[in-house]
Amino acid sequence: MKRRSWLGWGTAGLVALWSAVGVSLGAVVRFLTPSVFYEPPQSFKIGNPADFSFGPPTFLAEEKIFVFRDREKGFAVASAVCTHLGCTVGYFQDDQRFHCPCHGSVFAGDGAVQHGPAPRPLEWFEVTLARDGQLRVDKDHVVPAAYRLMV
Amino acid sequence: MTPLRDVWRSIVRRDPLSTDKGKSELVFLNLWLHIHPAKVKRENFKLKHTWYLGFITFYLFLILVTTGVALMFYYRPDAPQSYQDMKDLQFVVYLGSFLRNMHRWSAHGMVICVFLHMCRVFYTGSYKAPRQFNWVIGVFLFLLTLGLSFTGYLLPWDQLAFWAITVGSNIGGYAPLVGPRLKELLLGGHAVGESALLRFYVLHVAVLPSTMILLTMVHFWRVRKDGGLSRPVWKLKPAAAGPLVRIGAPAPAEAALVVVPASQDKTYGLMEVVTGKPIFETVTAEEEEDTVFSYPYAFFREAIALMATVTSVMAISLFWQAPLEELANPAKTPNPAKAPWYFLGLQELVSHSALLGGVVVPALAVLGLLAIPYLDTNPSRRPADRKWAIRAFTLFVVVNVVLIIIGTLFRGPGWALVPPWVHVSGAE
Numbered sequence A: 001m002k003r004r005s006w007l008g009w010g011t012a013g014l015v016a017l018w019s020a021v022g023v024s025l026g027a028v029v030r031f032l033t034p035s036v037f038y039e040p041p042q043s044f045k046i047g048n049p050a051d052f053s054f055g056p057p058t059f060l061a062e063e064k065i066f067v068f069r070d071r072e073k074g075f076a077v078a079s080a081v082c083t084h085l086g087c088t089v090g091y092f093q094d095d096q097r098f099h100c101p102c103h104g105s106v107f108a109g110d111g112a113v114q115h116g117p118a119p120r121p122l123e124w125f126e127v128t129l130a131r132d133g134q135l136r137v138d139k140d141h142v143v144p145a146a147y148r149l150m151v
Numbered sequence B: 001m002t003p004l005r006d007v008w009r010s011i012v013r014r015d016p017l018s019t020d021k022g023k024s025e026l027v028f029l030n031l032w033l034h035i036h037p038a039k040v041k042r043e044n045f046k047l048k049h050t051w052y053l054g055f056i057t058f059y060l061f062l063i064l065v066t067t068g069v070a071l072m073f074y075y076r077p078d079a080p081q082s083y084q085d086m087k088d089l090q091f092v093v094y095l096g097s098f099l100r101n102m103h104r105w106s107a108h109g110m111v112i113c114v115f116l117h118m119c120r121v122f123y124t125g126s127y128k129a130p131r132q133f134n135w136v137i138g139v140f141l142f143l144l145t146l147g148l149s150f151t152g153y154l155l156p157w158d159q160l161a162f163w164a165i166t167v168g169s170n171i172g173g174y175a176p177l178v179g180p181r182l183k184e185l186l187l188g189g190h191a192v193g194e195s196a197l198l199r200f201y202v203l204h205v206a207v208l209p210s211t212m213i214l215l216t217m218v219h220f221w222r223v224r225k226d227g228g229l230s231r232p233v234w235k236l237k238p239a240a241a242g243p244l245v246r247i248g249a250p251a252p253a254e255a256a257l258v259v260v261p262a263s264q265d266k267t268y269g270l271m272e273v274v275t276g277k278p279i280f281e282t283v284t285a286e287e288e289e290d291t292v293f294s295y296p297y298a299f300f301r302e303a304i305a306l307m308a309t310v311t312s313v314m315a316i317s318l319f320w321q322a323p324l325e326e327l328a329n330p331a332k333t334p335n336p337a338k339a340p341w342y343f344l345g346l347q348e349l350v351s352h353s354a355l356l357g358g359v360v361v362p363a364l365a366v367l368g369l370l371a372i373p374y375l376d377t378n379p380s381r382r383p384a385d386r387k388w389a390i391r392a393f394t395l396f397v398v399v400n401v402v403l404i405i406i407g408t409l410f411r412g413p414g415w416a417l418v419p420p421w422v423h424v425s426g427a428e
């Protein structure tokens, strides 16, 4: 066979080989990415409005949220996950702020960072009324801190 | 008893160890020993040059593999069952807590020793030509060691484990572009949970150890191929140079030609002549004198180091219990929540700026370490000739150590600066 065609075949072979390597690597990454996440749903019901008292927020440990209920303004739901490194913050009634136990971040009542390393304010989640009259929280919908649901 | 002797001879085919040939054959007819040269230079085994830190790191790794496999007989990577298995190991399984202690303390020891080994390689200038690439392999071994410790940290599935890994993996999540994706791949989800436990387990018992074994083999092979361990050449006294003889020159008139009789107990061969510089550091040919057979000189010293390592780990494990806190509880963060200690330097930085401490500084540190042998082109390994390199590296080490000490001992609830001797009441 001619030298030229050997070179051609050789190049084609190498290209094919490296493409195969590339595709396989992609497949490995895709394989390691779960197609289904067996995690608690991002959108869930938390009970009837009447279950929640006025005054200090209710902390739901499983969902890691605070449910606020205000006589005039209505319902609001705040994330309890610190935006710094994911520790669970606590709400302190005496200074009406959120404190993170891990690296001392402090968030104002509206979630704004007042102190510490947290880079972003705490998130507020959309809360709506489901058809059966229960409150539904959707963690995929982050809303402004002023968001309220009047019931 | 000829049959028995035949069996023995079929296994051990070397000559008796009383002969030089037997001593060499012990090394090169044996799979496990033949990574050694048949003869070693005496200084290589001087305690003060290597402190045996590479060996100790390797021995700790052997302890970890052995005790780790033992623990696997009783451990299921299935939350929250894993925690019950740990309790069983602690209180029910015969020798369970002892093996667990050994595994835990060797893991901490390995992180410390691999770091110290890296320091000694730096201070002796042993990363310089021809050893640059072995330093690079070493940096990867260092990262692998950290990876093994980090993945192992989650397995007990207690509060300590859960929150250390939560904080640790969120640090990684700060990397721009790839961060969140990497975190998802590592955790198999968006928060530390069952899939994270399974992934960490597979990485911890299969992927990372096998990679470690492969790289360690390359590392050792390279040490040989780079001409054996580096030596403090500047301290060696060159032997008095013999008179130079030009091949082919007429013999000096006064020296009568002597005929040297061929020895009866040596085999002569015609060696090939290779041109080019040797990669070995030689002072002069005479310096050959200082080599000794690996058996027993090197093996004896290695065996002592091995026994000292094993005994120390066992002694520590008899008296100190590996911690096991209560069952992991995602709803309740312990205060303060700390990453594993070797990442507390990073966490300290992260507590000031997440991007800087979590991404920029560690990335620069690793790249910097990898680049050292290629940036530092000063050929001299004599400490007096490399003052600035030594100062820079010392600064790096000191900053690391200080940050880790602050993070470990001086950070109390709410990450407030609290000296370790002050007790904070009300802290959980």
Ligand code: HEM
Pocket: B050, B051, B052, B053, B054, B055, B056, B057, B058, B061, B114, B117, B118, B121, B124, B126, B127, B131, B134, B135, B136, B137, B138, B139, B140, B141, B142, B145, B216, B219, B223, B228, B229, B230, B231
């Ligand atoms: C799992 C981790 C490691 C193991 C088991 C290991 C083991 C060893 C051993 C047994 C030696 C020979 C003698 C001694 O120094 O005691 C050695 C030499 C060496 N190591 Fe490592 N090592 C590890 C990590 C590292 C790291 C992190 C670096 C540097 C970044 C490194 C760089 C080197 C170099 C350049 C040599 C040759 C030194 C010389 O010729 O003097 N190694 N290693």
Ligand code: FES
Pocket: A082, A083, A084, A085, A086, A087, A100, A101, A102, A103, A104, A105, A116, A117, A118
């Ligand atoms: S996780 Fe809240 S301050 Fe660090």
